[in-house]
Amino acid sequence: MVTAWKCLINGQWVDSRSGRTLPVWNPATEEQIGTVPECGPEDLDEAVKAARAALDGPWGKMSAADRGRLIHKAGELLYQRLDDIAKLETANQGKPIFESSKIDVPWSANCYQYFAGWATKITGDTIGISPGSFNYTLKEPVGIVGAIVPWNFPVLLATWKLAPALAAGCAVILKPASQTPVTALKLGEIFTDAGFPPGTVQVITGPGAKTGMAMATHPGIDKISFTGSTATGVELMKACATTLKKITLELGGKSPNIVFADADLDSAARGAASGIFYNKGEVCAAGSRLFVQEKAHDDLVARLLDRTGKLLQGDPTDPKVRVGPQVSREQQESILRYIGSGKEQGAKCVAGGEKNAVNGKGFFVKPTVFTEVRPEMKIAQEEIFGPVLSVMRFKEPEEVVRLANDTCYGLASAVWTSDVKKAHRTARALKAGTVWVNTYGIFDPAVPFGGYKMSGFGRDLGRECLEGYLNTKSVWVDLS
Ligand code: ADP
Numbered sequence: 342m343v344t345a346w347k348c349l350i351n352g353q354w355v356d357s358r359s360g361r362t363l364p365v366w367n368p369a370t371e372e373q374i375g376t377v378p379e380c381g382p383e384d385l386d387e388a389v390k391a392a393r394a395a396l397d398g399p400w401g402k403m404s405a406a407d408r409g410r411l412i413h414k415a416g417e418l419l420y421q422r423l424d425d426i427a428k429l430e431t432a433n434q435g436k437p438i439f440e441s442s443k444i445d446v447p448w449s450a451n452c453y454q455y456f457a458g459w460a461t462k463i464t465g466d467t468i469g470i471s472p473g474s475f476n477y478t479l480k481e482p483v484g485i486v487g488a489i490v491p492w493n494f495p496v497l498l499a500t501w502k503l504a505p506a507l508a509a510g511c512a513v514i515l516k517p518a519s520q521t522p523v524t525a526l527k528l529g530e531i532f533t534d535a536g537f538p539p540g541t542v543q544v545i546t547g548p549g550a551k552t553g554m555a556m557a558t559h560p561g562i563d564k565i566s567f568t569g570s571t572a573t574g575v576e577l578m579k580a581c582a583t584t585l586k587k588i589t590l591e592l593g594g595k596s597p598n599i600v601f602a603d604a605d606l607d608s609a610a611r612g613a614a615s616g617i618f619y620n621k622g623e624v625c626a627a628g629s630r631l632f633v634q635e636k637a638h639d640d641l642v643a644r645l646l647d648r649t650g651k652l653l654q655g656d657p658t659d660p661k662v663r664v665g666p667q668v669s670r671e672q673q674e675s676i677l678r679y680i681g682s683g684k685e686q687g688a689k690c691v692a693g694g695e696k697n698a699v700n701g702k703g704f705f706v707k708p709t710v711f712t713e714v715r716p717e718m719k720i721a722q723e724e725i726f727g728p729v730l731s732v733m734r735f736k737e738p739e740e741v742v743r744l745a746n747d748t749c750y751g752l753a754s755a756v757w758t759s760d761v762k763k764a765h766r767t768a769r770a771l772k773a774g775t776v777w778v779n780t781y782g783i784f785d786p787a788v789p790f791g792g793y794k795m796s797g798f799g800r801d802l803g804r805e806c807l808e809g810y811l812n813t814k815s816v817w818v819d820l821s
């Protein structure tokens with residue numbers, strides 16, 4: 342069945358003014374499941390007007406307690422609709438239903454609950470300067486936020502933008518990736534049903550270069566909050582410069598996962614596998630470079646291969662499946678090119694290394710492990726965004742810190758060791774926004790997440806991310 346989805350602008354479900362649409366696919370079956378409107382600048386203009394009216398009207402005038410209550414309600418509705426939304430996420434993104442129903446959707450619901458609580462806790466300071474004057478600061482919403490999100494975690498990453506922006510009192514225009522637009526529209530339904538005033542949350546769909554770029558250059562939008570590739574982040578930042586829009590960027594990574602010989606190797610192997618094969622490697626924080634201390638190398642690789650061999654790849658709607666198809670044919674082809682380059686440059690492919698299919702269909706890539714990778718190889722330097730792990734050896738802690746930091750990225754990292762001092766020393770030395778110790782890939786709405794270096798700036802989640810959606814106003818009072 343092909344569904345003609347509509348966008349949410351000013352509380353109405355509408356087609357694009359041009360009437361143009363984009364196809365929406367299921368990457369496991371290669372079937373078209375629907376269409377979404379291809380929104381252009383004229384649709385965006387209308388959304389910006391409605392967002393401004395919401396900010397100047399009911400949304401801007403609402404008490405923080407009522408704002409929190411609505412965000413809480415959105416989280417509740419998402420939880421109630423978990424099954425349907427998880428199924429749709431899997432149908433459009435290809436991620437196993439196990440992940441969408443156990444992680445993506447419930448974690449998103451939790452995120453709304455967490456930020457609902459913040460709505461009433463945003464405060465400024467009182468600054469007593471001198472007997473003759475004092476100052477206080479007001480924290481005000483930045484205004485209209487353009488949230489541009491990628492296709493790897495459609496509901497979750499939209500939520501990471503929406504929940505704090507709404508807690509801060511902003512209006513949000515959300516643009517999902519053109520590959521995975523449908524669950525963002527379901528979120529739009531939730532906000533409408535929860536009772537948010539029209540214009541507070543709007544969802545427009547369309548290609549990044551057109552719809553996303555129109556958001557970055559629109560003078561009525563105050564801030565862009567972006568998650569996606571580093572290349573697009575650079576483009577967006579340039580585009581935002583013309584109107585000096587605020588921007589936060591959560592970009593790519595090539596995250597090091599470091600296993601010392603004194604680690605619990607079974608846990609480390611589990612973390613290495615989940616770090617790269619979770620969501621078929623379509624994870625900005627994927628542990629794509631595995632550094633193993635020489636003495637433990639062969640043992641760890643053997644345990645890792647054992648786990649890799651047991652991962653069930655196939656129909657993502659099957660609850661037993663752990664590895665689904667890549668999001669699109671382009672993505673599958675790009676990953677296969679990286680696999681080819683790894684082979685050509687002399688790395689040893691010890692698992693996977695080729696595409697896969699279910700009944701001849703689907704953009705699958707087999708979970709792939711390369712050993713004997715050298716740091717200068719393409720597969721050790723570039724973000725592949727697929728289930729491809731590069732394993733490298735090291736001898737000394739100083740050496741592995743140097744190798745781990747030898748990348749333009751700095752999003753995440755992990756250290757596996759039973760030595761507490763070594764764990765914390767390494768955590769300090771790594772240039773990355775997140776360091777996991779003896780674990781991989783855990784998140785919480787209370788914990789800030791974001792990058793060093795070309796992995797971006799600004800933070801999602803935690804108290805810290807609220808700052809990105811607030812302006813600080815200093816008010817001076819003369820007492821003399
Ligand atoms: P990926 O490489 O993961 O496909 P992108 O960074 O290209 O990710 O896409 C992430 C989001 O940014 C998507 O919503 C996409 O539509 C949007 N996007 C892509 N290119 C641009 C652009 N030039 N300007 C604005 N948004 C863009």
